[in-house]
Amino acid sequence: MADSKVDKIKYGILKVIDVSGFKVFDPPVRLLFGEEPQKQIKDIGRYMVLPILFVVGCIFLWTVIAPTHKTKSGEVPTPTKVWTAGQDSLRFHEKEDEKEKAFFLSGEDRLAEIKEVEALQAELQAEFEKLEAISKETSANAEAETAKKLAPLQKEYDELKAQYKEAQTARKAALTALSDKVAAKQAKSADLVAAIIDNDTKTDAEKGKLKDIKTAMDDIRSNPPKEVKEAQLAANKVADEIQHGKKRLSYLTTGNLSEKKASFVAKAEDAETALAASTTGKDALKQAKYVVSNTEKADKADEQKYPRAASIVWQTHRSLLTVIVGFIIGALIAIPLGIMCGLNKIVMACLTPLISIFRPVSPVVWLLIFQIVVGAFFPDPEKHPLFVFLNSSINPLSYFQTNPAMIFSACTVAMCALWPALVNTALGVSSIDPDHLNVAKVLRLGFWSRLFKIIIPSSLPLVFAGLRISLGVGWMVLIAAEALSSSDGLGKFVWDEYQNGSSQSFANIILACFVVGIIGFFLDRLMIILQRFVSFDESATL
Amino acid sequence: MSIELDNVSIGFGPPSDRYEVLKDINLSVKKNEFVSIIGFSGSGKSTLMNLFAGLHTPDKGTVKLNGEVITEPGPHLGMMFQNYSLLPWLTTFENIALAAAQVFPNYSKKELADHVEHYIEMVKLTPARDRKPHELSGGMRQRASLARTLSLKPEVLILDEPLSALDALTRGSLQEDILNIWEAEKCTVVMVTNDVDEAVLMSDRIAPLTMGPEATLTEPFKVDMERPRDRHALNDHPEYQRLKTEITAYLMRLNKEAKELAAASGSQYTMPSVMPKNFTPISGRPSLNNKVSQPS
Ligand SMILES: Nc1ncnc2c1ncn2[C@@H]1O[C@H](COP(=O)(O)OP(=O)(O)OP(=O)(O)O)[C@@H](O)[C@H]1O
Ligand SMILES: [Mg+2]
Numbered sequence: 096m097a098d099s100k101v102d103k104i105k106y107g108i109l110k111v112i113d114v115s116g117f118k119v120f121d122p123p124v125r126l127l128f129g130e131e132p133q134k135q136i137k138d139i140g141r142y143m144v145l146p147i148l149f150v151v152g153c154i155f156l157w158t159v160i161a162p163t164h165k166t167k168s169g170e171v172p173t174p175t176k177v178w179t180a181g182q183d184s185l186r187f188h189e190k191e192d193e194k195e196k197a198f199f200l201s202g203e204d205r206l207a208e209i210k211e212v213e214a215l216q217a218e219l220q221a222e223f224e225k226l227e228a229i230s231k232e233t234s235a236n237a238e239a240e241t242a243k244k245l246a247p248l249q250k251e252y253d254e255l256k257a258q259y260k261e262a263q264t265a266r267k268a269a270l271t272a273l274s275d276k277v278a279a280k281q282a283k284s285a286d287l288v289a290a291i292i293d294n295d296t297k298t299d300a301e302k303g304k305l306k307d308i309k310t311a312m313d314d315i316r317s318n319p320p321k322e323v324k325e326a327q328l329a330a331n332k333v334a335d336e337i338q339h340g341k342k343r344l345s346y347l348t349t350g351n352l353s354e355k356k357a358s359f360v361a362k363a364e365d366a367e368t369a370l371a372a373s374t375t376g377k378d379a380l381k382q383a384k385y386v387v388s389n390t391e392k393a394d395k396a397d398e399q400k401y402p403r404a405a406s407i408v409w410q411t412h413r414s415l416l417t418v419i420v421g422f423i424i425g426a427l428i429a430i431p432l433g434i435m436c437g438l439n440k441i442v443m444a445c446l447t448p449l450i451s452i453f454r455p456v457s458p459v460v461w462l463l464i465f466q467i468v469v470g471a472f473f474p475d476p477e478k479h480p481l482f483v484f485l486n487s488s489i490n491p492l493s494y495f496q497t498n499p500a501m502i503f504s505a506c507t508v509a510m511c512a513l514w515p516a517l518v519n520t521a522l523g524v525s526s527i528d529p530d531h532l533n534v535a536k537v538l539r540l541g542f543w544s545r546l547f548k549i550i551i552p553s554s555l556p557l558v559f560a561g562l563r564i565s566l567g568v569g570w571m572v573l574i575a576a577e578a579l580s581s582s583d584g585l586g587k588f589v590w591d592e593y594q595n596g597s598s599q600s601f602a603n604i605i606l607a608c609f610v611v612g613i614i615g616f617f618l619d620r621l622m623i624i625l626q627r628f629v630s631f632d633e634s635a636t637l
Numbered sequence: 638m639s640i641e642l643d644n645v646s647i648g649f650g651p652p653s654d655r656y657e658v659l660k661d662i663n664l665s666v667k668k669n670e671f672v673s674i675i676g677f678s679g680s681g682k683s684t685l686m687n688l689f690a691g692l693h694t695p696d697k698g699t700v701k702l703n704g705e706v707i708t709e710p711g712p713h714l715g716m717m718f719q720n721y722s723l724l725p726w727l728t729t730f731e732n733i734a735l736a737a738a739q740v741f742p743n744y745s746k747k748e749l750a751d752h753v754e755h756y757i758e759m760v761k762l763t764p765a766r767d768r769k770p771h772e773l774s775g776g777m778r779q780r781a782s783l784a785r786t787l788s789l790k791p792e793v794l795i796l797d798e799p800l801s802a803l804d805a806l807t808r809g810s811l812q813e814d815i816l817n818i819w820e821a822e823k824c825t826v827v828m829v830t831n832d833v834d835e836a837v838l839m840s841d842r843i844a845p846l847t848m849g850p851e852a853t854l855t856e857p858f859k860v861d862m863e864r865p866r867d868r869h870a871l872n873d874h875p876e877y878q879r880l881k882t883e884i885t886a887y888l889m890r891l892n893k894e895a896k897e898l899a900a901a902s903g904s905q906y907t908m909p910s911v912m913p914k915n916f917t918p919i920s921g922r923p924s925l926n927n928k929v930s931q932p933s
Contacts, residue, residue: 530720533692534718536692537715538789549724631769
């Protein structure tokens with residue numbers, strides 16, 4: 096009996112693997128349950144180990160080739176650099192979280208946090224000093240080392256220079272003597288020419304030699320040993336953390352929301368006492384106004400938000416929201432339209448010209464059109480009720496900082512994602528098996544039951560196949576649209592990095608490339624799973 | 638319900654590439670009569686069933702139910718499709734329930750489930766109740782389709798080869814079930830079959846369909862045997878013997894004629910010349926225009 100239980104678990108896991116489309120993990124699971132170990136090991140070798148080796152090989156190639164290509168933005172980053180860039184980006188996001196938390200803390204918690212941060216700061220300071228010392232030492236050592244390496248070269252250089260100078264003067268004297276002789280017709284003029292050529296070659300050779308030594312010295316100077324850079328980097332990292340701690344402290348004290356509010360309240364109270372004690376009318380008016388303005392400020396303080404800096408994590412969240420909103424809008428338009436097209440040949444004939452013409456239009460054009468057309472609805476986005484509502488501090492969606500650019504991007508995604516879903520839905524509905532329609536006729540199903548009980552279920556697999564393509568298209572389009580419309584998201588992240596061109600930028604761009612790819616992959620998987628759930632025949636979908 | 642075909646012709650395709658399937662079909666099935674149609678593959682039996690069900694409208698002639706022209710299909714003309722036409726996204730139970738709910742909208746959930754369950758049990762599909770069509774064998778699908786049609790409790794049962802994919806035992810028991818329903822519900826049955834034994838066992842009349850194109854029904858054979866008919870005793874029944882031989886001989890003749898016709902016109906397919914082992918030609922050979930008296 097235990098066997099059947101184990102079998103149940105095994106087939107459960109295998110089913111999940113199958114539905115989610117990760118067939119690769121099938122052999123290891125079977126191996127774990129001891130099913131035909133030899134076959135499984137063979138399969139693992141073929142379908143897991145080999146691909147992993149291949150990918151590792153690619154990464155190795157990347158590591159080797161990348162530094163050989165120098166670009167305007169520095170060397171092409173290696174995998175390690177991209178990995179570091181990823182970690183830095185995550186830390187940046189954490190820092191924003193910490194600061195935001197600090198901004199909103201109040202009461203006991205705030206005081207406790209201050210203590211904690213101060214303790215941390217002290218620790219960091221100590222560490223920084225240590226690292227700074229190490230860094231200084233390594234750099235001093237390195238300098239000494241460099242000087243040691245340079246000294247013999249310098250000596251050689253000086254010696255050679257003196258030697259060559261001497262030789263050159265000697266040759267010059269010989270030339271003068273020879274030319275005098277030629278003038279006195281005591282030597283051949285050809286000899287003089289030959290001597291000049293000889294002199295020039297020798298001088299050039301000497302110059303070249305000196306230059307070679309100079310370059311070698313420059314090389315040593317400009318390439319300090321790796322340790323120096325690393326020590327410097329480590330120290331800088333801690334310095335950054337200290338800087339962050341200071342910022343955090345400031346958000347816990349003067350910049351803190353509750354503190355700010357308290358200070359306004361205090362000011363208002365002061366003004367009130369002053370008002371009570373005022374003797375002249377002018378003074379009373381001034382104090383009364385002061386009371387009003389400070390009370391207002393205190394009331395408004397609650398609406399204040401932490402001015403968050405955009406991190407890649409936040410940009411990713413925003414991109415995901417935009418693509419999902421755009422995709423849903425697209426699907427909501429495409430599916431009903433597609434059903435109508437599939438049901439009615441006239442509708443299909445009417446829509447075909449529009450579909451054929453608008454489908455190939457580039458997303459960039461759509462984006463610009465939406466910017467103009469949709470932009471007209473939000474002449475003053477700051478005050479538009481939609482954005483005021485979405486971004487008010489009580490709304491959880493305010494995290495995404497919705498703005499018109501995001502709406503344009505979502506519309507562009509919808510517009511481009513529309514077509515595959517529309518075409519596939521129309522195809523699915525129009526290619527419904529006539530036998531199934533006969534069943535509907537015999538049962539005398541009404542229009543709606545025919546639609547919902549026969550037509551839609553039978554076309555669902557194709558509809559979902561279309562939606563899957565749509566989501567893929569939408570995600571690709573979104574990144575371009577964000578870059579162009581500067582709507583915050585991964586596209587804008589890439590664009591900003593490209594524009595700002597710091598030493599980290601290139602690595603960040605490649606990091607974004609991976610993030611976009613991996614998210615695209617998971618979105619596709621998600622759609623495959625949904626597709627599996629609605630498909631009634633066992634035909635594999637991949 | 639009586640059903641009547643009056644000089645019905647039907648064909649498919651555009652005028653340039655016309656294929657006349659049925660021509661001048663005349664058949665009148667009386668109320669509570671059981672008529673079998675027997676004929677070769679591709680001769681137009683399914684097309685004929687579609688005409689009965691109202692799924693096709695004839696090019697010429699009329700199909701009348703109780704004297705009124707059939708204009709559209711409906712659950713009272715319960716059609717069982719030759720290719721089963723089960724909805725692949727629904728389980729056996731759901732397929733039948735979808736149909737039954739349409740005919741019995743006033744049933745409560747429980748009544749409907751009981752109703753469906755009853756027919757699933759009848760066709761012995763209870764173990765496959767919650768499986769989807771692609772998880773069923775061909776014969777199981779056929780039974781599910783039969784159960785669906787029976788669950789409609791139609792006034793006219795139109796069965797297109799309802800038992801062709803089943804083994805002899807299941808087939809026998811379902812024949813009994815269909816006959817029981819026919820007797821209990823007093824419905825009219827038109828059934829296509831390619832099994833002469835089955836036709837003789839079950840029907841009041843057997844109408845042979847000639848080979849297509851332009852197939853037509855010839856004078857039906859009347860099965861004049863008392864009911865209930867016992868399939869085991871039947872083998873020795875002289876009338877049974879006579880009908881079986883007669884119909885088989887008739888069909889072979891049809892085949893032969895078709896062959897000759899095909900040879901003459903250079904048509905593409907011929908039927909193999911096969912004969913049952915125990916076939917003994919009887920005197921008074923049947924001919925195309927055999928005169929078996931019509932039931933009154
Ligand atoms: N919708 C259609 N369009 C064109 N031709 C058709 C159509 N339906 C049937 N036919 C033709 O009509 C002829 C008869 O078909 P039908 O399905 O009625 O044969 P059948 O007697 O039921 O054969 P079987 O015993 O194999 O089921 C065939 O030659 C077929 O090609
Ligand atoms: Mg047929």
